[in-house]
Amino acid sequence: MMATTRATTEERSAVRTLLRLWPYVRPVRTRLFTAAFVAVVASCTGLVIPLVLKWMVDGPVADRDPAGVWLGALYLLLLGLAEAVLFGIRRWLVARPLSHVEAEMRAGLYRRLQRLPVSFHDRWASGQLLSRGTTDLMLLRMFLAFPLTFLLVNGVTILVGVVIMLMQDWVLGLVILGPAVPVMWTCVVFERRYAEVARRAQDQVGDLTTVVEESVLGIRIIKGFGRHRSQARAFRELSGTLRGTELRKARLLATIWGVIVTLPELAIGAALVLGAVRVADGALSAGTLVAFLSTALALRWPVDSIGFLLAMSQEAATATERYFEVMDEVPEDATPTAAVASPPTSSEAGLRFENVRFRYPDAPPGSPPLLTRIDLHIRPGESMALVGATGSGKTTLTALIPRLHEVTSGHITLNGVDITAMSREELRARVAVAFEEPTLFSASVGENVLMGAADGAGKADLDRALAVAQADFAHTLPQSTDTQVGEQGLSLSGGQRQRLALARAVVGRPEFLVLDDPLSALDVHTEAAVEAALRQVLADTTALIVAHRPSTVLLADRVALLSGGRISAVGTHQELLRTNAEYAHLMSGEQGEDEGKR
Amino acid sequence: MTTTATPATDDDQLPRTQQADDPFDRDVLPTPPGATAALLRSLLAPMRSRVTLTTVLLLLQQAAVQAGPLLVAYAIDNAVPALRDHDHGPLIAVAVGYLLCALVSGGLQFAFIEASARVSQDVLLDLRGRIFRHAQALSVDFHERYTSGRLISRSTTDVESLRELLDEGLQELVTVVLSFVYISAMLLWLDLGLGAVALVSFVPLYLLVRLYQRRAGRVYRARSTAIAAVIVKFVETMNGIRPVRAFRREAANDAELAVLNRRHERTNGDALLEMARYVIGSRLVANTAVAAIVLWGAYRVASGSLELGVLAAAVLFLRRLYDPIDRLGMFLNSYQSAAASLEKIAGLLAQTPSVPEPSAPRELPPSKGELPGREVVFDGVRFAYRTGGEVLARFDLTLPAGQTVAVVGSTGAGKSTLAKLLARFYDPSEGRVLLDGVDLRVLAVPELRRGVVMVTQEAFLFSGTVADNIAIGRPDATREEIERAAKAIGAHEFISALPDGYDTDVRKRGGRISAGQRQLVAFARALLADPAVLILDEATSSLDIPGERAVQRAMSTVLRGRTAVVIAHRLSTVEIADRVLVMEHGRIVEDGRPDELIAGTGRFADLHRAWRDSLA
Secondary structure, X not given: OOOOOOOOOOOOOHHHHHHOOHHHHHHHHHHHHHHHXXXXXXXXXXXHHHHHHHHHHHHHHOOOOHHHHHHHHHHHHHXXXXXXXXXXXXXXXXXXXXXXXXXXXXXXXXXXXXXXXXXXXXXXXXXXXXXXXXXXXXXXXXXXXXXXXXXXXXXXXXXXXXXXXXXXXXXXXXXXXXXXXXXXXXXXXXXXXXXXXXXXXXHHHHHXXXXXXXXXXXXXXXXXXXOHHHHHHHXXXXXXXXXXXXXXXXXXXXXXXXXXXXXXXXXXXXXXXXXXXXXXXXXXXXHHHHHHHHHHXXXXXXXXXXXXXXXXXXXXXXXXXXXXXXXXXXXXXXXXXXXXXXXXXXXXXXXXXXXXXXXXXXXXXXXXXXXXXXXXXXXXXXXXXXXXOOOOOHHHHHHHOOOOOOOOEEEEEEOXXXXXXXXXXXXXXXXXXXXXXXXXXXXXXXXXHXXXXXXXXXXXXXXXXXXXXXXXXXXXXXXXXXXXXXXXXXXXXXXXXXXXXXXXXXXXXXXXXXXXXXXXXXXXXXXXXXXXXHHHHHHOOEEEEEOOOXXXXXXXXXXXXXXXXXEEEEEOHHHHHHHOHHHHHHHHOHHHHHHHHO | OOOOOOOOOOOOHHHHHOOOOOOOOOOOOOOOOOHHHHHHHHHHHHHHHHHHHHHHHHHHHHHHHHHHHHHHHHHHHHHHHHHHOOOOHHHHHHHHHHHHXXXXXXXXXXXXXXXXXXXXXXXXXXXXXXXXHHHHHOOHHHHHHHOHHHHHHHHHHHHHHHHHHHHHHHHHHHHHHHHHHHHHHHHHHHOHHHHHHHHHOHHHHHHHHHHHHHHHHHHHHHHHHHHHHHHHHHHHHHHOHHHHHHOOOHHHHHHHHHHHHHHHHHHHHHHHHHHHXXXXXXXXXXXXXXXXXXXXXXXXXXXXXXXXXXXXXXXXXXXXXXXXXXXXXXXXXXXXXXXXXXXXXXXXXXOOOOOOOOOOOEOOOOOOOOOOOOOEEEEEEEEEXXXXXXXXXXXXXXXXXXXXXXXXXXXXXXXXXXHHHHOOOOOOOEEEEEEOOEEOOOEOHHHHHHHEEEEOOOOOOXXXXXXXXXXXXXXXXXXXXXXXXXXXXXOHHHHHHOOOHHHOEOOOOOOOOOHHHHHHHHHHHHHHHOOOEEEEEOOOOOOOHHHHHHHHHHHHOOOOOOEEEEEOOOHHXXXXXXXXXXXXXXXEEEEEOHHHHHHOOOHHHHHHHHHHHHHO
């Protein structure tokens, strides 16, 4: 039971991918570069200390020179202090900036996710998105803090070391350089394979996140059917798969590390034997050989570490890739799309659908559009009920008005203006929506309701909206309308949430109101009271109301029947009941029952 | 090093558990003292022999690495002079030795990384499984408060911190301990005095480590809480993306996330700065100690009480003595981060289910009559939240086998609570709920779940195919049985029309399923489960009238003879009920046959009239 979302990205080298981080790193570049420079200096300081020690032992100590000893010890102390402070400074320099880069990238991701089309969210499991915003970004921060700097520092160290060795004896130097080609080749092969496995592991973490999330969101079903064991089994299988991938990753890392340890060591061994022969021949001084080999041994750590530094970089590259999969998605444009060359719009006021066709952009090719031709006119101040069989596309149709989805062709106009000719901000300010599933956010009741209003709205608006929605229970909550609700607050019943969502839709006295089955969870008395109050609101509002039952339909002036992707009939409830068999069936269920009996 | 054994978290345990405000709000569930260390121990205990093996591999590998310089020394001191005497033996020995050394150290490195990854992955698998299983065992009311975001945080970012410790920690710790022991021994052997001074320098280092541990522990705990808050916000936004868009919450959300994000950024930076302080402090101590020892050594050489050669060797060792302190810092770093995360995980694992599984589960007696339904008895049941606030006043109620009971009443009257007690999502505060005479609290869980099924208003679909989702009702059902259930409820038509029919993935292309259709899937699931007692809690709210009729038909045919409790606002359901309960303010105020009640003058007659009017 898994949803896996794999966006296809073009093949990119790790370096090219990582370079995309530059815009985020740019603001802190000075500190980052300074830190890298400091790291190099600190490493060099570290290299000087043994030289001072050697000088002291060979010089002042051997010569029994107290002043020299004191001087040496002082140098030692100063160098030690410098080294300590430099290392500290390196970390201090990057501590805040790198956390800042991580936070900025996360904020950027969140900002983008909030503005991507709703159809994007339909496709992506939120666990996958979440893992991009957490574990992937942590990997990136660690990459910037450590491998990036040390690939540089170690690279410089190796380069300097090799030059020193070549200068000491170029023949031995070449022997040492021998494994460079096979090591690099291994690294390249490794990079490709590791990237693949690392990517798989990160995607599997995303899948795991999704299962955990669903296990909580669907906890009542899991418990109700006693499926927690099978759910746990599914989870175990998935985490077992992840373990397998991680082990493959570890094996690759182990291989590269093994190669990187063995090959240079073999070269040192060869240099040792060759050097010994040449020293015996008198072609080389013993001192040079010792110096040469100590340099080679000193390079051991920088070379060995390349394996895991590359691995970390590779993981950072796949994390970057995953991050930009989301960032590269095109957000909804903030500005009007059809602004200037506005298509022929009706001069009539109200809400109008003209020849609207809609199919989900991700629907399988060749499947028929969900809405084939919608023509509907809701006059200003009129409320229209929308009735249709389960799955006929009512909710989809309502989502087109605030442009949660974009029409495939045709036009929707508000008072004669095409909705694509205004900014989404403006459009959504004019059209208020109450969804079938009433979602409350982690905020107070008051804040949740006032979200639907313009900024200056206050207590009076709140109270009025609560009264309309018959949500006066809000005043009797522990902290009245300041009570926290939503995922982290007091849990309210379905009916209570629905009434608050309704209050949110009406609080801003919107010009256009879209209600998707707004009273489904209310009991009869409450429903009647809401209806009475809503009628007053609806008197001067242009509204589209999705309805399942006669009582809701009666809120509206007229009814539109959605059938087969079209508006097949428009009229009053009584008219349609008399003249339209499908409508009569939907409103009473009678005909269906008869069919069943026949 | 004693750091592994001491839970670095005990210091401020007490004040936190004594906090009066809600631990859920601040994401600090009380962790019993020592629970964190106990958790780590229990995770590592089954791995003991493999950890030992891994350590041995590492020790051997280090030995092979250390052999290199010895061979160099041997080559220069012995092989070169031998070569001058045309004796190739020693050089060949060196060549073979070095070859072996290289191959063995490479091979051991490979083996070590493999083995340690295996250990760490197995521990993580175990931990993830424990978190998940435990969370699944915890009751519904726990999840209502803990939120999915936090649970995600526990099983991803917090597990990730432990992984860092396991992946690098062992290697760091072993090499650090190894070089400390080896070099201290060499120093003491070279010169007792110098060695002793070097050992004395460990005292300030130890204090520094303790200080760092305490401070970093605090910072990491704050960081773990901070990232969980970010995750909760993320999840909430993603799950409510439609209202976010429709109500133009984007900017306000950006601002709210910025606050949480900044808190995480600050704690993250704090953690890195603590590390920077530790590095400066430890390096200062180490380098000062080197300078002091060299100075003292030089004076002793000058006064003739120390050989020059000994000082030279000691100085070389000294330098390497302090090399691992950075690595120790890194180890402590991952340890603190992991400890903070483990503490949170231990806090979660310490939560006990408020609806525990029975320790000595009982089976249901065989069904009495020919009807599949079973008798339900509420015996002196009262329910109140643990925080106070009575939801259901004490009541007795018997639902005979096979009866269909409609429960009506206004929002907050306690209807859903009654249903949840029967489905054992909650246990009563007083009294017992009996199914054919067996207390639900001692009834075996599989029996209970087979016997009692509840369909709620929120019809959640899991990732997977439509068929998978229906099969939750009975995992061993065949495709025919699944389709039969869907047909019985009137869901077959729309499912067949989906791109891949029953195999359509509900989260993938074309898998969009409306709220009404989801409720039908939920019904098909319940139908497939074929329970003795069926509870419908507002389960038809999103269905249109034909859909509702289909459900009623199914109840009078396929589900005939089951005991059914139906909570519905639409009184059409009442038409098929044998009995009606009217609830108000946590009490059953009316109880009788529907026609009797309608004929009377009570609340139900009133409600029914209002409903009739609404049908128009």
